[in-house]
Amino acid sequence: MSLQIDTFELPPIGTNAFLVRRSGSTGAVVVDAPLNAFATVERILVREGLRLEALLLTHGHWDHILDAHRFNAFGTTVYGNEGDRALFETPELMRSFSIPALEMNPVTIDRWLEDGDELKLLGTRVEVRAVPGHAPGSLLFYFPNEGVAFSGDAIFRGSIGRYDLPLGDFPTLERSIRERIYTLPEETVLYPGHGPATTVGEEMRSNPFVRAIG
DSSP, X not given: OOEEEEEEEETTTTEEEEEEEETXXXXXXXXXXXXXXXXXXXXXXXXXXXXXXXXXXXXXXXXXXXXXXXXXXHTOOEEEEGGGHHHHHOGGGGGGGSOTTOOOXXXXXXXXXXXXXXXXXXXXXXXXXXXXXXXXXXXXXXXXXXXXXXXXXXXXXXXXXXXXXXXXOHHHHHHXXXXXXXXXXXXXXXXXXXSOOEEHHHHHHHOSSSOOOX
């Protein structure tokens, strides 16, 4: 059975949330929680009788976690990386690079993930890869049997995540991309935190910031 992936570009700055499920199954997983993500997903869960297994957070930046506390209240198991613990627990730390007066609530991480961890979700394997550089706790979630990965803000179609934010670092990000993303099979479809999907091979050939082929 293949994965069905619904992409929702949500406010306030067009951040992607993903609803992931398997054809013929009632399980579902959400990747990232921008503003309005919970209400958007809940409507589908109720309409289609789906059971939410997990919320996977690619990193702790404010635009990816604004609705995460609503998933906490719903009883969803929330996963993240401890490198961003301060951002999850004290999002007010991000006031200097967020939108003024925006309400930001702390997030409870139920399970801290590390590079090399493996999850079993939707009846399939999920490999966890640490991809710091944009944020210390940036993670990539790779579904090897389905050939898809959720890369957060580490890499985009034709671009890469910002490294000028607090705790960002370009050499670290470049190393993450070369060693943890470009080592995936070239046909792997990447679903980034902003913008359209791409593939590992396409970025290796044409990404102007970190090119590996040609």
